[in-house]
Amino acid sequence: MKKLKKSEMLSRGQVEHVRAERNLLAEVASHCIVKLYYSFQDAEFLYLIMEYLPGGDMMTLLIREDTLTESMARFYIAQSVLAIESIHKHNYIHRDIKPDNLLLDKNGHMKLSDFGLCKPIDCATLSTLNENEPLDDENLRESMDIDGCFSDKGSRWKSATEQLQHWQMNRRKLAFSTVGTPDYIAPEVLLKKGYGMECDWWSLGAIMYEMLVGYPPFYSDDPITTCRKIVHWKSHLKFPEDSRLTPEARDLICRLLCDVEHRLGSGGADQIKAHPWFKDVTWDKLYEMEAAFKPEVNDELDTQNFLKFDELDPPPARTGSGQTRKMLMTPKDLSFVGYTYKNFDAVKGMHDMRRSTSPRRSIDSIFGGDSAMRSRRTSSAGDTDTHMVSSADVMSP
Template identity: 35%
Template sequence: MDTENNQFMNYNNPDKKMVIEDFFMKAVLGKGSFAKVILVKKKDNGKFYAIKVLKKSKLEKQRHIDNVIAERNILVGVNHPFVIQLHYSFQNSEKLYFVLEFCPGGELFNLLHKAQKFTEDQTRFYIAQIVLAIEHLHSLNIIYRDLKPENVMIDFDGYIRITDFGLSKNNISNHEKTYSVCGTPEYLAPEILTMQGHEKSADWWSLGALIYELLTGLPPFYNQNREVMYELIKNQNVNIPDYISPICKDLIYRLLQKNPENRLGKNGAFEIKNHPWLQDVDWEILLRKEYRPPFIPILDNIVANFPVDFTQQPIDSVDPFQSVKQLNQNNNIGGFTYNQSQNREMDFQ
């Protein structure tokens, strides 16, 4: 049981190694192939965070370890109001921990699932923020590569955070191509599927797919048969329902161009920001979070916007604990540990 009034750790030592015992475990928020996400409360400051826990045994392949380090480096290097913040990262002999800001509104996916589809005004509010976030990532030579409703979180104020950089590619300059095939099937750009190499504009294809999904409830080329879906992505023109406005249709068509050379955003995010569907957005007001969001989380139950399939699981079932006594320095992954509050990287772990 939590004993939140029992402050038994010495928190005044700035070089104290962070351990999982520094947190009270509150609820399971989600699970994926490699990671589990747990709501925690830090013992020394009483703040809530979302801890992403990865088992080292599941990251045995060097490529997976490289992806985790790349994700950590991106999170440390990116500072944007619409990108998730990394507060700490640390490890022990069995696990890696990303301590991220907690977004109580849950995933945009869950919000969409409840609503079934959004209006164009609602969609524009979320998409405009995503455009600014992707624009910032591209300015840092990062291709995001996993834009989907599950990776867009809603914060305390109803604004978004892009999260999960496990598939992102760093150090890709303008018009430089990368050739790995990765991403979520429904949102993959054709050039990724054909392995012709892809640039930053692959993210703008995913943006077009996301706009379509927010307005209709499904991705544009969705099919339960994955191979059929891939063929549709590569060869089929998108069919947009008539209830979507002509200018929004035009934006979707321009983003879902099979040939990346013809895709809106090829020359930069300004092409998308200047499209008529987004022309009334005041980007500075948006950055200052002065628009009223269509949804603001009610905080009576802090996990109300997360699936009960996860939040009602016993905390023990995710086995987040690994005592500092079992720390094995020989199993450490170098260059992982980070402490934002000290604004420096820590080399001792």
């Protein structure tokens, strides 16, 4: 479940992002991205209920493995190509492609997630990043002063091994940082130039480099220096002497981490699929074959494949519902009209699968007796402001 506070979305100017995320998940029916089952809201929060993928994420896998073999990397980069292609076909840019957002199902197949920064794009024009979009954290806003007099702290690393060790030490902290990491952001985005779908392919190139080398290509121990390196990528894109990448792998990385006009994928995903590094990939069978990595999953709610972290915020106080909720309606609520959604096909398929694999439970076992059942009916009847819509409906401005 993803939970978003309405007041924060409004104060940060994130309402359009919220709409885009909900609309993309409702619109794009692809086995390459996580499924949205429901979206709904109460007086204070927006909620997205999505499928749970117990295999973990690519970030956790990379922390455990350090590097991947080219065969394993090829499998997951290929599945990432299909996932990115699926949203580009619906005219959306993801803008936050990174290992944390590549999730694995119980069989090890990858799905793209977290569309909180996605943006619909008019194919006839280029979308422009403004002040309040992805890099709205103060530390990263400072990084826009790319040519300022910053010391390159990363230059003190003398070897690829030292840089790998430093990245491994800090990666876990960055995963839960409010600042995050700009390691996968394209230079045209950092420079606030007009940009398009090509920025997602740059991010994929940075991930491929990390999979095979062990750390991102422009990593430094502070985000400002990382941003500088990305913008001046021609001076900083290097491969460690002891790396054992094939010429095809190096070539693909270099053709993704380059200027927009020369970037592979600028003419569509087929350009990337045709690269020699993917010569043995059967694209239409990728999600049918055995995955390159099989996570250990004990049950459908297993969490062992994700990094553990402590919740710092106490649970919020509950607010009223039903008629009380309607009486308290404010302009804040009007910004999110139409947010509620139910994916009837996905929910029905989930229920059908569970019926076929598990015995039917009694009503008492679910609700804990007649009194609990009556209580739930009463509560449900009072909440009259919920409206379910079909997957064809789009949340309008």
